[in-house]
Amino acid sequence: MEFLRPASWDEALAAMAEHPGALPVSGGTDVMVELNFDLRRPPAVLDLNRVAELAEWSSDGASVRLGAAVPYARIIDELAGPLPGLATAARTVGSPQIRNRGSVGGNLGAASPAGDAHPPLLAAGRGVRVEAHSVRGVRLIPIDEFYLGVKRNCLAPDELIRAVRIPVADGPQQFSKVGTRNAMVIAVCAFALALHPADGTVGTGIGSAAPTPRRAPEAEEYLRESLDWTSGGPLDPQVPLRFGELVAAAADPIDDVRGTAAYRRHALAVLARRTLAWCWDDYREQLGRTA
Amino acid sequence: MRVVFTANGRRVEADDVWEGESLLYVLRERVGLPGSKNACEQGECGSCTVYLDGVPVCACLVAAGQVQGREVRTVEGLTGPDGALGPVQQAFLEAGAVQCGFCTPGLLVQTDALLARDPRPSDGDIREALSGNLCRCTGYEKIMDAVRLASARISGISGEGGGA
Numbered sequence: 001m002e003f004l005r006p007a008s009w010d011e012a013l014a015a016m017a018e019h020p021g022a023l024p025v026s027g028g029t030d031v032m033v034e035l036n037f038d039l040r041r042p043p044a045v046l047d048l049n050r051v052a053e054l055a056e057w058s059s060d061g062a063s064v065r066l067g068a069a070v071p072y073a074r075i076i077d078e079l080a081g082p083l084p085g086l087a088t089a090a091r092t093v094g095s096p097q098i099r100n101r102g103s104v105g106g107n108l109g110a111a112s113p114a115g116d117a118h119p120p121l122l123a124a125g126r127g128v129r130v131e132a133h134s135v136r137g138v139r140l141i142p143i144d145e146f147y148l149g150v151k152r153n154c155l156a157p158d159e160l161i162r163a164v165r166i167p168v169a170d171g172p173q174q175f176s177k178v179g180t181r182n183a184m185v186i187a188v189c190a191f192a193l194a195l196h197p198a199d200g201t202v203g204t205g206i207g208s209a210a211p212t213p214r215r216a217p218e219a220e221e222y223l224r225e226s227l228d229w230t231s232g233g234p235l236d237p238q239v240p241l242r243f244g245e246l247v248a249a250a251a252d253p254i255d256d257v258r259g260t261a262a263y264r265r266h267a268l269a270v271l272a273r274r275t276l277a278w279c280w281d282d283y284r285e286q287l288g289r290t291a
Numbered sequence: 292m293r294v295v296f297t298a299n300g301r302r303v304e305a306d307d308v309w310e311g312e313s314l315l316y317v318l319r320e321r322v323g324l325p326g327s328k329n330a331c332e333q334g335e336c337g338s339c340t341v342y343l344d345g346v347p348v349c350a351c352l353v354a355a356g357q358v359q360g361r362e363v364r365t366v367e368g369l370t371g372p373d374g375a376l377g378p379v380q381q382a383f384l385e386a387g388a389v390q391c392g393f394c395t396p397g398l399l400v401q402t403d404a405l406l407a408r409d410p411r412p413s414d415g416d417i418r419e420a421l422s423g424n425l426c427r428c429t430g431y432e433k434i435m436d437a438v439r440l441a442s443a444r445i446s447g448i449s450g451e452g453g454g455a
Contacts (some may be wrong), residue, residue, distance in 0.1 A: 003292055003310035003356040024380060025354055029334055032352040035311040036332040049357050095423020096401070097349045098334055183422030184335055 002044035009051050009133075012160060017135045020157035022046040026054065026069040027101030029094065030110045054105070054162070063127075064167055068105025070077040075104070083122035083166055085173030085192050092116055093176070095183050105161045108146065111153040111212070118147070118213030118215050119167065119192035119205030120175050123168030126203075129165040134158045140165070147212035171195035172282035174275040177207070178259075178267045188259040191247065191271040195279050204272075209264045210253035216250030219243055219272070227280070232287040240276050296358045299368030308355045315339045315350035317358075318365060325367040326396045337424030340397035341365045347404040349423075366396035369403055370372060379403045380439035383434075390428035398424045402438050408444040412438075 004022060006012035016022060024033040025040035026049060034040040048054055054069035057079065064082050066075070072090040076099070080087035086104070093099050093116050107115035108130060121128050121143050128143035128227055137158070147152055155161070179185025190207035192229040202223040205215045226239050253264035294305045294317060305321040313332070318324040318341070328338035332351045339350040348353065350363075362371040379394035379402050389395050400419060405412055405420040412420065417438050426434060 001310040003354070005359065025357070028354055028357070029349075032354060035354075036313060036351060041311075045354065045356075047354060047357050093335065095337065096420055097337060097340055097347055097423045098352075100346050101348050101352065149430040183419075216331040224445060248418060 001041065004044055004046045005050060006046065006048075007050050007057045009053060009162070012046065012048060012051055013133055013135050013158075015046055016158045016160055019044045019046070022247050023180075024048055024109060024160055027071065027098075027103050027106055029098050030112075032105055036136050044164075048160075052176040054291050057163075059168065061168065064166050065131075066104060066166060068163055069103045070107075071101040072102050072104075082168040083120075083124070083173075085123055085175050085194050086117060086166065088173070089120045089177075089192065090114045090176040092177055092185070096232065098184075104164055108153065108161055108164070109155070111147055111151050112186045113147075113150060113210060113212055114186050114190075114208040115213065116175075116177065116187065116190065116207065117192050119207040120173065120194070121122065121164065122213060122215045123173065123192040123194040123203035123206030124169070125167050125194070125201075127165075127167050130161060131163045132156075132159040133167060134160070138162075144215070150211045150221040172276045172279040172286070176271045176275050178271070186258065189251070189253065189264040189271070191268055191275060193272070193275040193279055194225075195283055197229055197283065200224060200227075202227070204247065204250075206268065207251040208246065208258075209268055211252070214250065214252075216247045216272075219246035219250060222246055223276070232289040234284075234285045235277070235280050240273040243276055244272040247272035292356065294355050294359055296360060297362045298324060299364055310356065312355040313351050314341070314343075314353040314355055314358050314363070317355045318350060318363070324365050324367055328393050328396055330393065334423075335422075336394065336403060337397040338394050340400040340424065342368075342400065342404070347401055349430065364400075365379055366399050377403070378444050379406065379441045380436075382444065383437040386433050386437035386440050388430065388433040388437035390426070390430045394424060394426045394428075398426070398434060402441065405438070406442055406445050411442055413440070414439075 004015045024046045040089040054067045057066045072093045075090040104117045107117040129140040132139045175192045177187040177190035181237035187208040189209045192205040194203040202220045248265040253261040295307050303322040305317050330336045330338040332350045334349040341350045
């Protein structure tokens with residue numbers, strides 16, 4: 001096994017071209033577990049810690065370009081305003097030590113259906129793009145096309161994730177997940193919701209309840225038609241119920257050590273109702289409809 | 292491969308390091324710093340918590356090659372220059388926050404980081420800060436007492452009995 005230590009982004013891309021099977025490592029919170037437990041023996045490991053720009057983010061006001069290695073701790077501290085859904089999910093990742101190292105780039109690279117960053121990325125809108133670079137060029141991959149299967153994404157063997165481009169929130173966003181305790185939890189299931197009052201649409205993201213993270217398109221369409229954006233009146237009690245049913249129906253969970261498929265569907269419906277109530281309350285408050 | 296870094300202010304070199312090796316293994320087996328404990332090797336328990344460039348991390352999840360040229364501070368580095376126990380260590384000792392002792396090194400580093408950032412944390416803040424450190428003896432109440440005691444001393448507030 002080789003240990004590759006590029007000092008710059010260009011060097012990293014060149015190293016990936018030369019060692020297409022190399023496993024990139026940044027925070028190590030997934031990769032090192034696989035190495036420690038002999039689950040994986042890649043021909044080479046590519047350390048990204050020296051590529052400083054991966055840990056930077058920037059914003060033009062309309063979207064955030066989030067460097068692949070910005071740790072969750074900094075997303076919580078610095079990006080809760082523009083990316084509230086992702087920041088809320090980041091607060092539930094692992095433990096403080098894990099949040100000091102783990103990053104969205106790592107979640108995307110690992111592509112586990114249980115990754116906490118995926119649901120808020122999906123909910124943030126179809127405009128979310130994964131910026132994949134190689135010596136051959138740059139691809140901006142729509143988030144809806146990124147996940148292919150359990151722990152499989154659409155990156156080519158020589159590509160590295162440089163950043164994720166995420167639209168700045170134009171309305172309330174929420175994230176909720178079910179687990180056995182309040183820290184160090186791999187989600188039994190998770191759900192993210194984003195209201196987009198600017199164009200009257202809604203984004204959803206389901207985690208840990210299908211082979212890949214996925215959205216609930218029928219549930220999104222139902223809310224788009226049912227929410228009274230202009231008056232911001234109280235929700236018809238039927239709306240959260242139906243929304244929950246549609247979210248649960250969009251999932252494709254399995255029975256495993258963390259929970260049964262039936263429980264996951266049930267819990268998703270509950271999370272969907274709750275996140276909708278929270279988001280709608282926030283939206284009404286923004287409109288000045290409540291005290 | 293050879294890895295050279297700073298551990299507790301001292302330059303250390305490790306030779307014949309395997310490319311997939313963790314920082315934790317290098318600390319314990321190659322540079323004579325066995326204070327950080329090896330328990331879960333997957334970041335679940337926090338027993339191997341160390342500072343990497345001033346940020347608390349699980350040493351089992353840092354690749355050895357990643358620390359080249361960087362600064363690591365372990366539980367051994369929490370003592371004063373004369374070898375005297377640091378305020379967090381002293382508080383854990385006095386509060387009886389050590390049972391089997393296996394989780395203690397990680398808790399000491401994580402508590403040190405918490406109090407450096409926030410000398411007067413609420414109980415909720417303490418629980419959140421220590422949520423990635425598991426005590427298999429389940430001696431959490433004494434650990435809470437120790438953190439409160441260290442907090443009171445560091446922030447210079449009287450009424451050191453804990454429970455503040």
